[in-house]
Amino acid sequence: MDIEEAQRFAADWEARWNSHDLDRVLEHYADDVVFRSPYAVAVIGTDTVRGKAALREYWTEGLRRLSDLRFTVQSVQVCLDTVVINYRNQTGQLVSEVLTLRDGAVVSGFGAYS
Template identity: 35%
Template sequence: MDIKNFAAQWINSWNSHDLEDILSHYADDIEITTPMIKTFTSGEDTLKGKEAVKRYWEKALEKVPDLHFELYEVTYGINSIALYYQSIMNKKAMEVMFLNEEGKVNKMFAFYTD
């Protein structure tokens, strides 16, 4: 896998605000864990399944119409990638993504600065 290409496509998808393009990077059984879920919904810290994640990201994109990410660094591990980037609300973020056999993200953890 070309991690720099994946990272560039991922950032560009988010910056386009095209939800279907964003979701194209994720497996149907995606599981995400991020403190941002509670920022945009009243609920858990973890969501499971592409439909649940899609509903959450729809709300987030509506509430943050000027969303723009800036990539700082890309790192990788075994079947995994981590992106360090400028996120929303003046926060820096680190997202650690685990990839399935098709190269789709099936598990993700996000971390943020204050």
Template identity: 40%
Template sequence: MQAFARDWIANWNRRDVEAVLGHFTDDPVFISPLAATITGEREVRGKEALRAYWKRASAQSTSLRFDLIEAICDVPAQTLVVFYRAEKDGAARTAVEIMRFEDGRQVSGEALYGAAL
């Protein structure tokens, strides 16, 4: 799970949406307050909808950089919490993503964002 968190950060820093999506099931649920600004809903359901959201969001930003602060995993619960610093278009804040897995595939995620740094 620690290696997964490092790879997840690296994939986002390359803006490799397909690599990020590669770990998801076909019917995941992703919750983010930022999704509402692009899709009109804070909940995104399904891999294709998630792909469309992330590609659209990525196209709207000029720069994106994540730095891993901590990854905390609960292996029996198949849950990973990634705490990171997110810098988008020159504005930085901390963020947390709670990722849930089943049989090694991500089934859900929720993004939570802190105040601007």
């Protein structure tokens, strides 16, 4: 993946999240995805989410709790098969989403918060 592809991916990722359409968001993710987030502990009781079905459960509840969720991409970096999307959320907090892709789908990722 090059920087132009990563920027296109990040713009699409942002639009999908801001639509709050979880089916659209999840199209980016592989069935066997592993995702880690410190916020998952509060929402589903674990910091590691395994599989698209579990990710759907986590994010369904997350969107229910954060109905004003909104992301604004600030910058994008790329390294081989990994994209780092630096964005601000609805509270203005700076977050980095680190996503590793295989065959065009996210297979692993995590959020890093300031």
